[in-house]
Amino acid sequence: xxxxxxxxxxxxxxxxxxxxxxxxxxxxxxxxxxxxxxxxxxxxxxxxxxxxxxxxxxxxxxxxxxxxxxxxxxxxxxxxxxxxxxxxxxxxxxxxxxxxxxxxxxxxxxxx
Numbered sequence: 001x002x003x004x005x006x007x008x009x010x011x012x013x014x015x016x017x018x019x020x021x022x023x024x025x026x027x028x029x030x031x032x033x034x035x036x037x038x039x040x041x042x043x044x045x046x047x048x049x050x051x052x053x054x055x056x057x058x059x060x061x062x063x064x065x066x067x068x069x070x071x072x073x074x075x076x077x078x079x080x081x082x083x084x085x086x087x088x089x090x091x092x093x094x095x096x097x098x099x100x101x102x103x104x105x106x107x108x109x110x111x112x
Contacts, residue, residue, distance in 0.1 A: 018068065021066050045076060
């Protein structure tokens with residue numbers, strides 16, 4: 001009897017999986033950040049942060065996560081879509097002045 005071992009999923013591969021999830025479930029302002037690895041007594045996984053971005057500002061903040069199983073490469077958990085959207089709305093509200101100013105600077109630079 002042979003033992004089957006799966007190749008471990010890399011951080012880059014987990015990030016790509018998270019990017020596909022974000023593209024399928026959110027608008028173009030939700031992207032992914034750098035994954036970090038977590039280990040439990042049962043499994044290990046990559047936590048891929050979902051980040052809100054804004055033109056001229058960049059990353060505004062983390063609004064949720066996608067969990068990618070390190071052995072299988074599949075998504076095993078995620079922040080609910082409604083919660084991600086609510087978190088994004090709150091960040092936009094909290095940083096409205098900064099985001100508006102950054103957007104205006106980006107528009108001004110684009111027209112030069």
